[in-house]
Amino acid sequence: MNASTIAAASLAAVIVCAAGPLVARETPAAGAQFLVAQAATPARTPDVIFVPTPQQVVDEMLKIAAVKKGDVLYDLGSGDGRIVITAAKRFGVRGTGIDIDPQRIAEANENAKKEGVTQLVTFKNTDLFTADFRDATVVTLYLLPRLNVKLRPKLLNELKNGTRIVSHAFDMGDWQPEKHVKVDGRDVYFWTVNDLARKKFGQASTDHK
Ligand SMILES: C[S@@+](CC[C@H](N)C(=O)[O-])C[C@H]1O[C@@H](n2cnc3c(N)ncnc32)[C@H](O)[C@@H]1O
DSSP: OOHHHHHHHHHHHHHHHHHOOEEEEEEEETTEEEEEEEEOOOSSOOSSOOOOOOHHHHHHHHHHTTOOTTOEEEEESOTTSHHHHHHHHHHOOEEEEEESOHHHHHHHHHHHHHHTOTTTEEEEESOTTTOOOTTOSEEEEOSOHHHHHHHHHHHHHHSOTTOEEEEESOOBTTBOOSEEEEETTEEEEEEEOOHHHHHHHOSOOSOOO
């Protein structure tokens, strides 16, 4: 993604966020029910705005992580749910999306319904930095460089050895990826959790870009 594309996508997302999602709420009043519009706002400001991963890159992320039936996939900052939903549709994989923005969770649930995978996927409206995803066998990310590095100790200390991690666009600072490919000009990075990485990078780092 070049700078102008990011800027354009970011601007669009900011405008959407500023407008605020409208959620229909039933309010009993004098024997009648009225629908009122209420803004569903995140518990705190998201660390990064919603910019979706293109489908071609989603496909490559799942390929590089060799996602297969039996995996348990988490997308941290799951947006409209496309990574979790694609994994469920293509591989019958159970997945959880975590997003701090309730509007994204509503969209993801709607998309899961449309794609017929509600029995395989769950979307949780919570902060990825405090979420429990220890049962993951695959974790996917599209965040920011400094967020990846901030998240690194949690990933390394809480995930089992062998858990695969894939990141669209951004690396993990000085934790070198095992694989790095380009898809349509975009970077996809791949790591696996292991004792050596835990020992070297399991502490909070000042390596924030
Ligand atoms: C760049 S989008 C990526 C969406 C999706 N993973 C994809 O690749 O298409 C980042 C997402 O992270 C969410 N987010 C930002 N800060 C978060 C936090 N602290 N906890 C959970 N989600 C967060 C945003 O709401 C947004 O939907």
